[in-house]
Amino acid sequence: MAWLAAGEGYEVALVEGRVTARSTTGRSAGRQLKSLPKAVREHPETDRLRRFTEWLDRHAASCSAQVDAWMVSSLPVPTGLLARVWPDEAWRAALRDLVVVGDDPDQAGFLRDVTPEGEVRLVDLDGETVRISPATVTLPHPVLLPDLEELREFASELGVVQGVDQIHRAVWHKPADLAEKATQVKDFAGGRYPSRFGLAARASALGYRVSGGYATCRVRDGGSTTEATVWIGEPYWDGDSETGGLGWQDADGRAVTLPDVPPVAWSEGMRMAAALYAGRTVEEGKDA
Known part of the structure; x- marks a missing residue:
């Protein structure tokens, strides 16, 4: 993010999610400061950046909550919608590396990319990059994935870290010997x-x-x-x-x-x- 003037002799910017200042004068010009000087802390530009950071946090939480809802409900999601939100870093962090299924239920893979044209790129259990272009995709709940253990092992090998808890989500399978009228x-x-x-x-x-x-x-x-x-x-x-x-x-x-x-x-x-x-x-x- 660009550096913004914040009073005489200082600039501020968001660096790794927090407001950071640097000096623009003297021998320390261009050097990032470990803490914000009082004049910078009270500057309107700093306050705007703080409020923007808070909005980014709320936006990221909202994206994760929506993706989690799609996954828990196993709802079909239009690939056109994924293509529109994919450029957004918060949406991409929530969606990337989730297991996705297209028209063929046997063709599942880790979501790696969505092109503007709606092409979905997956890495399957063979380590191959697969390109599919279905009208919708599903982010299955892990209890519905027949290859869950294989997916977990493969994810570990790839170093996959999901933004939304899917394949490592705790699951319980319903026993077959439940009493008929038990509630x-x-x-x-x-x-x-x-x-x-x-x-x-x-x-x-x-x-x-x-x-x-x-x-x-x-x-x-x-x-x-x-x-x-x-x-x-x-x-x-x-x-x-x-x-x-x-x-x-x-x-x-x-x-x-x-x-x-x-x-x-x-x-x-x-x-x-x-x-x-x-x-x-x-x-x-x-x-x-």
Whole structure:
């Protein structure tokens, strides 16, 4: 980014995401300063750069959240849209190296580039660069990827670091021997917190919605919407609290029996319940 005048004898610019100053006079002219002089800290140009930095952070977070939503829902994304956003560094950081599938479900690869014409370039499991031009692509949820372990191993070999957690996302596959009429999973029930507020705060910090006495996670899966819910205690209770059972409900609020929970909704619900349980108070000592 270009250097901007910030008062007599100084210029400022964004360097690696922070406002940096340099002197324009004397023997130190052109040298970057370790800290901002008072006159520079209070200059309007510095304030504008700080606010621009904050906007960039919000923009990057928004891009990541949108890509995560596409991936969790396995929604088809128009390649024309990817071509339009790809030049944006924040969008590119969120999208690059995600596993993408085109028209052929057997042809998956790590996204490396999208041309202005909508050509998508992938690196497949053979290490080959593949060029496809479908109308839409899918960013599959990892529970739907049949070659997940191979993709993880190959990503490690390539040194792939994804901006949005996809292939290394914790996944749970639904067991085949679930009781026909069961509606709750108790695996992560009983995680005790000193207060209900602390439990609700952890749910919110992890990105989950808190509604009434529940932490919830809504997933669009296979054309339907399913919401996973974990009981976290009465909203105004000021004593200790603990995680309850995990259940799912459909768009009309009806309980979904466990055998009927879609695979992505199952995995994301279990992921939420496990994350809440992981923050519990763990007692130490021989009587724990």
